[in-house]
Amino acid sequence: xxxxxxxxxxxxxxxxxxxxxxxxxxxxxxxxxxxxxxxxxxxxxxxxxxxxxxxxxxxxxxxxxxxxxxxxxxxxxxxxxxxxxxxxxxxxxxxxxxxxxxxxxxxxxxxxxxxxxxxxxxxxxxxxxxxxxxxxxxxxxxxxxxxxxxxxxxxxxxxxxxxxxxxxxxxxxxxxxxxxxxxxxxxxxxxxxxxxxxxxxxxxxxxxxxxxxxxxxxxxxxxxxxxxxxxxxxxxxxxxxxxxxxxxxxxxxxxxxxxxxxxxxxxxxxxxxxxxxxxxxxxxxxxxxxxxxxxxxxxxxxxxxxxxxxxxxxxxxxxxxxxxxxxxxxxxxxxxxxxxxxxxxxxxxxxxxxxxxxxxxxxxxxxxxxxxxxxxxxxxxxxxxxxxxxxxxxxxxxxxxxxxxxxxxxxxxxxxxxxxxxxxxxxxxxxxxxxxxxxxxxxxxxxxxxxxxxxxxxxxxxxxxxxxxxxxxxxxxxxxxxxxxxxxxxxxxxxxxxxxxxxxxxxxxxxxxxxxxxxxxxxxxxxxxx
Amino acid sequence: xxxxxxxxxxxxxxxxxxxxxxxxxxxxxxxxxxxxxxxxxxxxxxxxxxxxxxxxxxxxxxxxxxxxxxxxxxxxxxxxxxxxxxxxxxxxxxxxxxxxxxxxxxxxxxxxxxxxxxxxxxxxxxxxxxxxx
Numbered sequence: 001x002x003x004x005x006x007x008x009x010x011x012x013x014x015x016x017x018x019x020x021x022x023x024x025x026x027x028x029x030x031x032x033x034x035x036x037x038x039x040x041x042x043x044x045x046x047x048x049x050x051x052x053x054x055x056x057x058x059x060x061x062x063x064x065x066x067x068x069x070x071x072x073x074x075x076x077x078x079x080x081x082x083x084x085x086x087x088x089x090x091x092x093x094x095x096x097x098x099x100x101x102x103x104x105x106x107x108x109x110x111x112x113x114x115x116x117x118x119x120x121x122x123x124x125x126x127x128x129x130x131x132x133x134x135x136x137x138x139x140x141x142x143x144x145x146x147x148x149x150x151x152x153x154x155x156x157x158x159x160x161x162x163x164x165x166x167x168x169x170x171x172x173x174x175x176x177x178x179x180x181x182x183x184x185x186x187x188x189x190x191x192x193x194x195x196x197x198x199x200x201x202x203x204x205x206x207x208x209x210x211x212x213x214x215x216x217x218x219x220x221x222x223x224x225x226x227x228x229x230x231x232x233x234x235x236x237x238x239x240x241x242x243x244x245x246x247x248x249x250x251x252x253x254x255x256x257x258x259x260x261x262x263x264x265x266x267x268x269x270x271x272x273x274x275x276x277x278x279x280x281x282x283x284x285x286x287x288x289x290x291x292x293x294x295x296x297x298x299x300x301x302x303x304x305x306x307x308x309x310x311x312x313x314x315x316x317x318x319x320x321x322x323x324x325x326x327x328x329x330x331x332x333x334x335x336x337x338x339x340x341x342x343x344x345x346x347x348x349x350x351x352x353x354x355x356x357x358x359x360x361x362x363x364x365x366x367x368x369x370x371x372x373x374x375x376x377x378x379x380x381x382x383x384x385x386x387x388x389x390x391x392x393x394x395x396x397x398x399x400x401x402x403x404x405x406x407x408x409x410x411x412x413x414x415x416x417x418x419x420x421x422x423x424x425x426x427x428x429x430x431x432x433x434x435x436x437x438x439x440x441x442x443x444x445x446x447x448x449x450x451x452x453x454x455x456x457x458x459x460x461x462x463x464x465x466x467x468x469x470x471x472x473x474x475x476x477x478x479x480x481x482x483x484x485x486x487x488x489x490x491x492x493x494x495x496x497x498x499x500x501x502x503x504x505x506x507x508x509x510x511x512x513x514x515x516x517x518x519x520x521x522x523x524x525x526x527x528x529x530x
Numbered sequence: 531x532x533x534x535x536x537x538x539x540x541x542x543x544x545x546x547x548x549x550x551x552x553x554x555x556x557x558x559x560x561x562x563x564x565x566x567x568x569x570x571x572x573x574x575x576x577x578x579x580x581x582x583x584x585x586x587x588x589x590x591x592x593x594x595x596x597x598x599x600x601x602x603x604x605x606x607x608x609x610x611x612x613x614x615x616x617x618x619x620x621x622x623x624x625x626x627x628x629x630x631x632x633x634x635x636x637x638x639x640x641x642x643x644x645x646x647x648x649x650x651x652x653x654x655x656x657x658x659x660x661x662x663x
Contacts, residue, residue: 101545104544107598176547177546218554308645419557422557429650
């Protein structure tokens with residue numbers, strides 16, 4: 001008796017054959033050696049044999065001193081890199097006392113009004129040893145200015161400061177939505193940070209381009225990489241526009257990519273993405289330094305794959321995501337916590353994620369040899385196919401939509417991603433996209449209520465009081481003068497970073513600084529394109 | 531039997547920018563034959579109220595994931611009550627804990643659709659509410 005062979009079509013639209021053979025792998029598409037162009041197999045010759053992937057977990061609590069405590073806990077537990085979450089008012093450049101901030105201060109992350117808050121958060125954290133990632137975009141420039149001034153006060157020269165800022169505003173317009181200014185001045189700010197870091201803080205990664213949020217907003221894996229690369233190319237063009245050489249800065253632009261979905265499609269996505277980036281940087285931008293051609297990434301086990309149903313299953317999903325990440329040769333891994341579909345990750349859940357990553361490397365031997373799936377007919381064939389599809393989608397952005405800045409300004413990408421999200425959601429609801437525990441093997445279970453970031457009004461009061469004290473102590477004429485310099489720089493083609501550093505050093509508030517920039521730049525008129 | 535399409539405003543109040551749910555529901559409702567207007571992000575309650583008035587909608591659907599659903603709903607319901615817009619059907623979707631649903635209903639929110647609610651459920655609910663009007 002024979003039964004029908006299932007059809008398999010991946011999210012990227014690729015038809016999967018039941019069996020792959022040598023002839024499925026185009027020999028022209030070479031994978032090369034690890035650590036060598038085109039870096040399909042990894043950017044380092046010995047990968048995890050030499051250094052395990054960096055393990056980074058997201059942290060950030062309402063008050064700067066709590067954030068500081070959590071950082072110290074994570075470092076004591078073997079974590080060597082930190083991610084900082086900021087509350088929504090901070091992300092939108094509003095002070096804790098702003099009426100629009102009401103009800104949101106300290107809710108989803110740390111509230112930062114002035115340099116004083118950053119000084120507290122990073123007390124005892126050596127910013128030349130621990131790599132801190134700041135999840136901030138629209139106001140990345142002033143927050144980076146604060147970070148640099150904190151380092152300066154710790155006695156660390158700018159040239160030694162490590163860390164990453166997310167600082168990818170174009171993806172904010174596509175997903176996540178924490179934008180303030182119109183697209184053009186917002187992208188110019190990114191050019192300013194790139195230029196400043198290239199000249200003064202060369203170890204700092206000024207931009208982390210986020211395919212992650214694009215995917216979490218509904219894009220398929222091919223679109224995730226295609227739009228992220230279109231965005232990254234735009235930032236590189238801005239850096240070149242400042243007179244920098246591509247090898248002077250493009251190697252410091254990193255990527256934050258998402259993991260969930262089909263196991264092999266995800267692995268192939270990362271391998272394809274690495275090879276394509278190397279080709280773009282070498283062939284389109286003429287880079288000479290191999291370091292510039294290496295696609296450096298943090299891969300995050302995506303919250304989008306987790307379910308509120310049977311939440312313990314998410315521990316297993318997380319382990320698969322981590323395995324995908326390790327088999328893909330990522331440098332930094334941030335794993336979602338199993339409970340994050342319904343609550344703020346507990347310390348226990350965050351620790352399980354950390355242990356999951358440690359087990360892969362230390363118990364399972366996943367890092368014992370580089371790119372262990374290399375040469376698999378299926379994986380290599382998928383890698384080739386996905387790379388070709390990313391190229392096609394990038395051409396669409398360029399040729400049909402007039403480039404990423406225009407496509408984002410007019411809401412074209414946003415519309416595309418929303419339609420994709422709708423199709424996916426329909427597939428989950430009608431069961432055509434299988435999701436265990438949701439539309440397969442559903443069980444009667446105790447109803448799990450969602451817990452939200454609780455709002456503690458005392459925290460807002462504390463933040464407002466702290467800032468009021470800072471304002472009472474500061475030299476107000478110095479603040480005024482510094483803010484006028486920010487205004488002048490914003491209205492000219494001067495780099496804003498020096499004036500921003502002067503303003504934060506004088507303890508100008510984030511709201512004051514953003515207010516001045518809003519005066520000059522205006523606000524983004526959101527195109528609603530559904 | 532009326533042929534006039536039901537008009538729905540999907541709104542994103544507050545600072546939170548996660549609009550996947552709002553857009554997906556807007557598309558689903560449009561597919562179901564409703565006329566849908568989406569406000570875009572970062573709307574104040576006043577802006578949502580004004581848009582609802584200008585667009586003469588039958589239904590206002592708020593999408594809230596930040597946790598601030600209670601104060602936002604209270605503000606909007608109070609504003610609607612003090613005008614001749616108190617016949618609007620108000621719905622809320624997003625990250626809404628079960629325990630908050632009675633409080634939302636008590637202030638006049640007719641339907642609450644936490645993350646994961648099906649399109650059919652939302653569509654049927656709106657049709658029933660409109661038929662009862």
